[in-house]
Amino acid sequence: MPASSHPGQFAGWLGGHAAPLTHLDPEAPLDDLEPLRDLIGDARVVAIGEHSHFIDEFIRLRRRLLRFLVERCGFTVLAFEYGFSEGFPLDTWAQGEGRDDDLTGYLAEAIPVGVDDPLRWIRRHNATAAQRVRFAGIDIPAAGGSLLPALAPVAGYLRRIDPEALSSIETATRIAGSFAGTSAAAAAPAWARLPAADQDALTAALTRLLIRFRAVEPLYVSRGDRLSYDIALRRLEGACQADYGFRAMTGLFAGTGLTADTSARDVYMAGSVLWHLERSEPGARIVLAAHNAHIQKAPISFNGQLTGFPMGQHLHDALGDAYFALGLTSTGGHTGEMIRDEEARFGFRIEDTALQPPEPGSVEAAFAGAGLGLSIAGLRPARTQADPGPDRIRLQSTFLHTPVLDAFDGILHTPASTVARDLEEGKTP
Numbered sequence: 035m036p037a038s039s040h041p042g043q044f045a046g047w048l049g050g051h052a053a054p055l056t057h058l059d060p061e062a063p064l065d066d067l068e069p070l071r072d073l074i075g076d077a078r079v080v081a082i083g084e085h086s087h088f089i090d091e092f093i094r095l096r097r098r099l100l101r102f103l104v105e106r107c108g109f110t111v112l113a114f115e116y117g118f119s120e121g122f123p124l125d126t127w128a129q130g131e132g133r134d135d136d137l138t139g140y141l142a143e144a145i146p147v148g149v150d151d152p153l154r155w156i157r158r159h160n161a162t163a164a165q166r167v168r169f170a171g172i173d174i175p176a177a178g179g180s181l182l183p184a185l186a187p188v189a190g191y192l193r194r195i196d197p198e199a200l201s202s203i204e205t206a207t208r209i210a211g212s213f214a215g216t217s218a219a220a221a222a223p224a225w226a227r228l229p230a231a232d233q234d235a236l237t238a239a240l241t242r243l244l245i246r247f248r249a250v251e252p253l254y255v256s257r258g259d260r261l262s263y264d265i266a267l268r269r270l271e272g273a274c275q276a277d278y279g280f281r282a283m284t285g286l287f288a289g290t291g292l293t294a295d296t297s298a299r300d301v302y303m304a305g306s307v308l309w310h311l312e313r314s315e316p317g318a319r320i321v322l323a324a325h326n327a328h329i330q331k332a333p334i335s336f337n338g339q340l341t342g343f344p345m346g347q348h349l350h351d352a353l354g355d356a357y358f359a360l361g362l363t364s365t366g367g368h369t370g371e372m373i374r375d376e377e378a379r380f381g382f383r384i385e386d387t388a389l390q391p392p393e394p395g396s397v398e399a400a401f402a403g404a405g406l407g408l409s410i411a412g413l414r415p416a417r418t419q420a421d422p423g424p425d426r427i428r429l430q431s432t433f434l435h436t437p438v439l440d441a442f443d444g445i446l447h448t449p450a451s452t453v454a455r456d457l458e459e460g461k462t463p
Contacts, residue, residue, distance in 0.1 A: 043421045045403030052404065052411035058448070060097035060155075067102040073412040073444050077358040078319050079307060079349060080109070083326035083442075084362045085428040088370035088384055090454045092362050093148040095446060096323055099360075100152050103321050104159065104167055111314055112156060113170040114149050115324035118306050119184040119269045121171020124149075128156045128169045143216055145177060145380050148454070152323070168314070172306035172322075174276040174299055175269075178218030179381075181210035181276055184269040188243075191266040195257045199246055206239040206273070218283070219374055220381025225280040233281075240274045261313075268309055275302040286341065297342040300328060304348035327429060329359045332441035334434070346441075360410075361442040363428050364389070365398050367450030371431050386453045387431045397424040397438045401447045410446045413439050 053069040056062075074080050082099050084092040103109040114121070120140075127137055134157070141150055153169060160166045175184040189203045209232050213224035225233070247254065247267050254263045278298045285291030303324070311320060327334060329346040349357045371387040392398035401409070416423055416439055423439035438445075 042403060044416070044419075044423050045400040047416055047419060047421065048400050048411055049404035049406065051415065052401075052406050052409040052447075054406070055408045055410060055446075057098065058091060058094050058408070060094050060101065060151075062098070064098070064102045064106060067098065067410075068106075069410060069412075070099070070102065070444075071107060073410070073414075074107070074358045076356065078311065078356040079113075079322055079353060080320070080358045080360065081322040081324065081329035081346060081349075082360050082362065083324060083329045085326050085364065086369040086430050086451070087145075087147045087325065087372075088454050089364075089451045091364065091367075091448045091451050093151065093454060095362060095448070096148065097151055097155060099446075100155070100321055100323075103319075107319070108165070108317075109167075109319040109321050110165060111168045111170055111310060111318055111320040112152055113172050113307055113310060113320050113322045114152075115147065115173055115177070115303070115328060116144070116149050116171040117173050117175045117177065117183055118171045118272050118302075119175050119187060120144075121169060122265075124153060124171065125169040128153055128160060129166065130157065130160060143176075145217055146454075148323075170306075170310040170320070172303045172310070172324075174272045174279065174302055176214075176216065176221075178276050178279055178299065179216050179221045180214035181273045182207065182214050184273040184276075185210055188266050188269050188273070191258075191262065195254050196246075196250075199243065202239045202243045202246075206236055206243070209236040209239075210273075215381055217380040217382070218279070219372070220376065222280055222283050223376060223381075226284050237277055240270070240277055244270055244274055264309075264313075268306065271305075272302060275299060294333070294340050294342050300342060300345040301348055303328065304345040304352070307345070307349060308352060326361045326363070326427065326442075327434065330361065330436065330441040331357075331359055331443075332436050334436070336434075358443045359441070360444045360446055361397075361427065361438075362446045362448075363398055364448045364451035365392055365402050368453050369428075369431050369451060370453045384453065389428070389431060389451070392428075393426060393433050395424055396426045396428070396433055397445055398428055398447070400424055401445075406447060407449050408447070410444060412444045414443055 056066040082096050156167045175181055185207045192199050213221055215221035275298045282295040328344050330344050331346045331350045334342045346359045366389050369387050370384040372382045373385050375383045426433040426435045427438055
């Protein structure tokens, strides 16, 4: 029986199991978050989601959760929905290098999804803490906006290690530069307008490079070192996954795409989380910040069509219950709807959009039915109940149909969401 046919049953369960929270302020005392400690248990990766980017409440809650997980639970890495390649200079800055105001320059071309505030907190924390926190990017370069942040350092690596292969990276860089943008929304249409010969030449050059990297690994490591090779390979893999993504997205919008073909980005992000986990110090634990649609553990479908397997599903397959997905959502308020606009800075404009009341069967309707305000609930115990639970969750201004109890291990709910200001300047509260 679908969840929407008996909405009161799960709401009743939720009312008896959710824990109220008292603060949104990132600097407020952390005692109200103590129930989270038992919810996550020994998880090595705790993912913190959001139903929309650019939301003030989610940005502040993410900071509070990061503080709690670092200060009280011993987490040592913040992994963010941010380019793998671009993440390394941010980590260097977070460890105390350079000037405080250098961060503005690093993030000048990045979509303002709220990475700046946690980075500043990490830098302050690391200045006095015995246990430092590292920052890790996990995404394809420029979130699919440009291959250049990955290709430029790979070219530098090849100049030292394998000059014979420079022609392939130069071909890839030339073509990639012709459509580079600040986001996938800007780059994908420009890629689609390329001559088919250039599209194919880019894919061929990247594929040739990737196969060579893997085939002559002992040679590359002997000429350099293991870590430099691993980083360069991962950067190249990110460029390849992004290139595949352009074809997948073009097919999706044209109605000719293959089933679940947009999974390339998410499988790369999952692999990057595991990459950083394997190379961190023993006992490392990762806080992972990304959109709910990336951290969830159930496949993504729209209108009954399977479109992709999210990062969270791959991480759950690899880590089991050592992966914990905490979705963030709101009953009402506003969201920043992303409207495609090639004239806008990032290839889309952010439209402040009022949220409609929660749909029956949604997890938001259950929180409202239980009379809950700012609160957190672990969902794993609910899986033993006969009630299948909610069958949808907010996604921007609409709802994603998904088995919420399977997709998430916990939900943090706030009664209202508001769009963060100063987005065009790359600033968030």
